[in-house]
Amino acid sequence: MNNELEQYIKLHFGVIDANELKTISSLFELITIKKGDYFIKHGKRADKLSFVKDGLLRIFAQTGKQEITQWISSKGYFVADISGFVFDNPSRWNIQALVDTQIYTISKDKYNSIGDFIPKWNKVEKLFIVRCFTIMEDRIFSHLSMTAQERYILFFENNKELFNHVPLQYIASMLGMTPETFSRIRKKTLL
Amino acid sequence: MNNELEQYIKLHFGVIDANELKTISSLFELITIKKGDYFIKHGKRADKLSFVKDGLLRIFAQTGKQEITQWISSKGYFVADISGFVFDNPSRWNIQALVDTQIYTISKDKYNSIGDFIPKWNKVEKLFIVRCFTIMEDRIFSHLSMTAQERYILFFENNKELFNHVPLQYIASMLGMTPETFSRIRKKTLL
DNA sequence: TTAATCTCTTGACATTAATCAAGCAATTAA
DNA sequence: TTAATTGCTTGATTAATGTCAAGAGATTAA
Numbered sequence: 001m002n003n004e005l006e007q008y009i010k011l012h013f014g015v016i017d018a019n020e021l022k023t024i025s026s027l028f029e030l031i032t033i034k035k036g037d038y039f040i041k042h043g044k045r046a047d048k049l050s051f052v053k054d055g056l057l058r059i060f061a062q063t064g065k066q067e068i069t070q071w072i073s074s075k076g077y078f079v080a081d082i083s084g085f086v087f088d089n090p091s092r093w094n095i096q097a098l099v100d101t102q103i104y105t106i107s108k109d110k111y112n113s114i115g116d117f118i119p120k121w122n123k124v125e126k127l128f129i130v131r132c133f134t135i136m137e138d139r140i141f142s143h144l145s146m147t148a149q150e151r152y153i154l155f156f157e158n159n160k161e162l163f164n165h166v167p168l169q170y171i172a173s174m175l176g177m178t179p180e181t182f183s184r185i186r187k188k189t190l191l
Numbered sequence: 192m193n194n195e196l197e198q199y200i201k202l203h204f205g206v207i208d209a210n211e212l213k214t215i216s217s218l219f220e221l222i223t224i225k226k227g228d229y230f231i232k233h234g235k236r237a238d239k240l241s242f243v244k245d246g247l248l249r250i251f252a253q254t255g256k257q258e259i260t261q262w263i264s265s266k267g268y269f270v271a272d273i274s275g276f277v278f279d280n281p282s283r284w285n286i287q288a289l290v291d292t293q294i295y296t297i298s299k300d301k302y303n304s305i306g307d308f309i310p311k312w313n314k315v316e317k318l319f320i321v322r323c324f325t326i327m328e329d330r331i332f333s334h335l336s337m338t339a340q341e342r343y344i345l346f347f348e349n350n351k352e353l354f355n356h357v358p359l360q361y362i363a364s365m366l367g368m369t370p371e372t373f374s375r376i377r378k379k380t381l382l
Numbered sequence: 383t384t385a386a387t388c389t390c391t392t393g394a395c396a397t398t399a400a401t402c403a404a405g406c407a408a409t410t411a412a
Numbered sequence: 413t414t415a416a417t418t419g420c421t422t423g424a425t426t427a428a429t430g431t432c433a434a435g436a437g438a439t440t441a442a
């Protein structure tokens with residue numbers, strides 16, 4: 001169906017046969033989420049998994065009166081409320097489009113069928129999740145061992161492109177600091 | 192081989208047939224790690240996975256001159272350098288016994304053979320890792336949205352027993368604060 | 383176009399947490 | 413038993429970060 005999606009799948013899930021890739025990608029559907037609209041709402045069913053073809057999605061939660069941004073997904077990233085997708089729990093997160101965003105999306109049922117015709121899939125999938133897990137480990141470690149400025153620099157080095165396209169307050173939140181602190185660090189860091 | 196281990200596996204990996212459980216648990220070996228000794232050392236091969244039968248293991252890393260405790264595993268917990276176990280990377284962590292500790296341990300090769308005689312294993316395993324992943328999500332969220340005191344209270348409520356057996360400085364580190372801050376919070380929190 | 387809204391920045395100030403230094407138990411080693 | 417060592421606490425101080433308030437510039441809506 002779509003070569004671009006096949007690339008993303010290959011990127012995240014590793015080497016799979018070209019025909020298989022084609023079959024998998026054909027299970028996805030291309031949809032558009034308008035700026036401000038939600039892919040997934042907190043507390044609702046979240047049985048979808050997606051890859052961002054173009055645009056930006058913000059994953060966040062509400063605590064009291066403030067919103068905490070957990071992550072921002074851009075082109076090529078995969079997006080889901082994993083707990084909802086795997087366990088049918090109500091979504092832990094809100095996932096909202098920051099700009100008009102195109103995503104390749106797949107339902108849980110279709111996704112689970114992949115294992116039926118690609119035996120290897122379960123293993124491949126596990127490797128993918130383990131990689132996600134180690135990213136989370138690193139992220140926690142950054143909060144245990146680094147200052148706000150150090151987290152800023154590390155994130156900036158690896159995600160320069162985001163800074164031009166995303167409201168900085170959201171990046172501040174996902175790095176665990178206020179917009180004011182973020183702004184001051186930015187000023188003194190001069191990158 | 193061992194009913195206790197079977198309980199742990201069941202606890203972490205969900206419902207599996209009793210015979211299968213028996214088979215799986217027979218692949219594990221019971222070993223003892225003396226206080227201060229290492230289960231896994233940073234940078235070394237880490238192709239083992241274990242369950243703590245009794246005792247305490249501290250997972251930590253060195254940054255400059257300070258040690259950052261990532262986690263403390265007590266009775267019933269599973270322990271591994273996941274990235275090393277799955278991808279054969281050098282270990283990201285040191286894992287050291289805080290007291291004489293008994294663990295049920297399995298090599299990567301034996302572990303991987305489980306899937307051969309229990310077809311369901313790959314799926315079960317995935318669910319386990321996803322659960323670990325959501326725990327990490329929560330932990331990150333706690334650093335984005337909570338103060339040191341709030342993290343302290345949350346952790347204390349869920350891990351009271353640890354406080355009597357583990358040097359508090361390690362708990363402080365794994366909650367992302369200094370021992371001094373931890374001590375002061377403890378004093379004013381009076382739990 | 384004008385008004386309203388967002389977003390970022392800045393300043394003044396308050397709070398939180400880290401650092402440094404000392405001391406006191408408790409534990410371990412000699 | 414005495415002497416180290418370790419782990420925890422406390423005080424004084426400094427540094428980092430948060431809060432509140434205001435303003436400037438850009439964007440959006442009327």
